[in-house]
Amino acid sequence: MARAVVFTCIAAIVVFAVVQDRRTAAGVARYVALHRDAAGVTIDAVMEPAVKDSVRQGAIWAGAVLATGLSGTLIARRRRARE
Numbered sequence: 001m002a003r004a005v006v007f008t009c010i011a012a013i014v015v016f017a018v019v020q021d022r023r024t025a026a027g028v029a030r031y032v033a034l035h036r037d038a039a040g041v042t043i044d045a046v047m048e049p050a051v052k053d054s055v056r057q058g059a060i061w062a063g064a065v066l067a068t069g070l071s072g073t074l075i076a077r078r079r080r081a082r083e
Helices: 002-037 043-082
Strands: none
Touching: 002 043
C-alpha cells in the first residue's frame, strides 16, 4: 500500500507540473497576441494573473489526483483487512 501512496504523490506532482505549464504557456500566448495588437501592454500585466491562475489550477488538479489516489488506497486497504 505504501507504493500506491508514493505513486499517487508522484502522479499529483506530475499533474501539477503539466497543468501549471500549460496554463502558463496560454498566458504567454495571450501576451504575444495582446502585444501585437497594443504596444502599451506589459508582460507583468498579462503574466502575473496567468501565473497565479496556473498555480491555482495546478493545485486543484493535483489535489484531485491526490484525493482520488489516497481514497482508493484507503478503500483497498480496508477491503484487504476484512479478508
